[in-house]
Amino acid sequence: MNNIPELEILFELADVFKVFGDSTRLRILYTLFDGERSVGEIAEALGMEHSTISHQLRVLRTNKLVKIRRDGKQIYYSLDDDHVKKIIEMGLDHVLE
Amino acid sequence: MNNIPELEILFELADVFKVFGDSTRLRILYTLFDGERSVGEIAEALGMEHSTISHQLRVLRTNKLVKIRRDGKQIYYSLDDDHVKKIIEMGLDHVLE
DNA sequence: TGAACATATGAATAACTGTTCATATGTTAA
DNA sequence: TTAACATATGAACAGTTATTCATATGTTCA
Numbered sequence: 001m002n003n004i005p006e007l008e009i010l011f012e013l014a015d016v017f018k019v020f021g022d023s024t025r026l027r028i029l030y031t032l033f034d035g036e037r038s039v040g041e042i043a044e045a046l047g048m049e050h051s052t053i054s055h056q057l058r059v060l061r062t063n064k065l066v067k068i069r070r071d072g073k074q075i076y077y078s079l080d081d082d083h084v085k086k087i088i089e090m091g092l093d094h095v096l097e
Numbered sequence: 098m099n100n101i102p103e104l105e106i107l108f109e110l111a112d113v114f115k116v117f118g119d120s121t122r123l124r125i126l127y128t129l130f131d132g133e134r135s136v137g138e139i140a141e142a143l144g145m146e147h148s149t150i151s152h153q154l155r156v157l158r159t160n161k162l163v164k165i166r167r168d169g170k171q172i173y174y175s176l177d178d179d180h181v182k183k184i185i186e187m188g189l190d191h192v193l194e
Numbered sequence: 195t196g197a198a199c200a201t202a203t204g205a206a207t208a209a210c211t212g213t214t215c216a217t218a219t220g221t222t223a224a
Numbered sequence: 225t226t227a228a229c230a231t232a233t234g235a236a237c238a239g240t241t242a243t244t245c246a247t248a249t250g251t252t253c254a
Contacts, residue, residue, distance in 0.1 A: 051233090086187055
């Protein structure tokens with residue numbers, strides 16, 4: 001696959017990687033590796049403000065990396081895509097040499 | 098692999114994805130998919146300033162995504178790592194649904 | 195040595211991004 | 225309806241980043 005994608009696609013591709021390029025979002029995604037979690041659970045697990053987590057979850061959701069399920073007052077987030085784990089593990093391989 | 102990596106590793110991981118999260122750098126990497134290219138060749142292929150390309154090549158090199166070979170006045174850049182293509186293709190899979 | 199070329203670097207600027215604080219929306223149970 | 229809770233949103237701020245311009249380094253050939 002040596003064809004260079006359309007510029008439009010390249011911008012989208014860069015956008016996807018940008019989403020992975022923040023440690024808070026990576027930590028959120030790792031938290032979801034074990035299964036769905038509510039906003040409060042994630043915030044507590046990471047020791048961060050609910051508001052921060054909520055903002056970042058929106059970024060993840062806009063980019064279709066996570067999906068939601070409402071259950072009463074809570075909203076449960078989970079990974080939306082099989083690629084998510086694979087992309088992160090590829091990146092980790094690179095970091096670990 | 099559900100263990101969350103050390104925070105230190107997570108920061109490095111985020112840094113790696115940040116490098117992929119820019120369309121200019123992605124275009125440079127794609128240009129190198131076919132083999133090594135000089136700075137001037139890359140700049141011309143992308144229609145951008147040599148200086149811009151040089152700055153971005155340094156980012157790519159610092160993060161060990163490309164390596165160099167000097168030949169006379171030119172410096173030839175090439176992909177340093179098999180992961181590079183794989184990571185990009187994984188991301189592309191996600192973008193293309 | 196010098197001129198011409200290829201690449202790198204530093205400073206400056208504009209645009210973008212993550213977090214916080216304050217406030218709003220939406221849900222449940224009384 | 226109200227109170228209490230869970231989550232979302234908007235504005236503001238500080239920090240980061242990509243590009244440009246100007247200049248420097250390094251290489252070749254005469």
